Amino acid sequence: MASRSRRRGAELVAALHAAVLAELEEAGLGRLTMEGVARRAGTAKTTLYRRWATPGALLLEAIGAAYPVEEPSPAADDLRGDLIRALELLLEWSRHPSARAVQAILTERHRYPELTAGLQEVFDGAGSRFTATVLRHYARLGHLDPAALTPVVEDLGEALVLKYGIDTGSEPGPDRLAEIVDQAILPAVRAGRVPTGPESE
């Protein structure tokens, strides 16, 4: 049986990721230290410094490790279903401690510009926003006009899910997720297929 000090490799890293997120939740960004993380993880501070220069670097790695990447259904042609699954993935992620870590950084973005920039790299690496990977996949297949995938349109899913949470204090249910896809995302990406306005007449 491995003792606590014998953990290594992926197991140790996972334990340190969990420790930095738990420490953040309790201490807050302003009091996040390597000491605190090491104590919580039952490891030596030197072990941490061997790999990460700052607690912020460890925190960003923990956020990145928990950040999901959408996978559009490989064979199926199911834009609507894939968008709903992307929003379900967003809800699932939002329950993970790393989602609260993201919120903590963004709330104090002006105090932590380096963490905020690091966060942006994590998001970019994972495909920028929830639903964006799916939308770009269908644009590559020729089912959507790539020009329709603007920052506003790629923001629709996250914005409406977030707003629902702020307004109601709860998660949107399956019906609301489907409404977001049917009433906001699909009309927006389809509007891009057929130009509207005077130019098209």
Next chain:
Amino acid sequence: MASRSRRRGAELVAALHAAVLAELEEAGLGRLTMEGVARRAGTAKTTLYRRWATPGALLLEAIGAAYPVEEPSPAADDLRGDLIRALELLLEWSRHPSARAVQAILTERHRYPELTAGLQEVFDGAGSRFTATVLRHYARLGHLDPAALTPVVEDLGEALVLKYGIDTGSEPGPDRLAEIVDQAILPAVRAGRVPTGPESE
């Protein structure tokens, strides 16, 4: 010249509204008291209790007094322009201290269910959401299908402006407001005019 104690009517009420918002900003919801508001406004606590039973009731009235109501251009037929103006009105409101008061209540909604319910009444009285009054006006004129004005669609403007602020820490500029209208709101309300999908064939 009126002394401080001689203020009355609308002037006194406006001073008390400003005082409760300033007191909230400094003390926070958990420490908002009639004493604090009275001291800040330079008036007697009894003056406050004559009109409001709790500091929360005064706070809600202050939020309501600052909450704008959209006015669609009366003669012009300018849905796009009226929607952009509705979003500009939202930005203007978001700079007022009462917007931070709304945020403070919603952040602690589980601790203050009565304030949260009172807030909802304020919003409903003002036409529910920014852009909703404009959209309903054009639906009444027969320019939009009223069935397209769902909670998701009426939420688009506020959701996308809010999300932009969270992501960037700044306000959307005029270009972004126009993109929100052109790429999200207009496609969503127009999708309602002409049914899409198999049923329409």
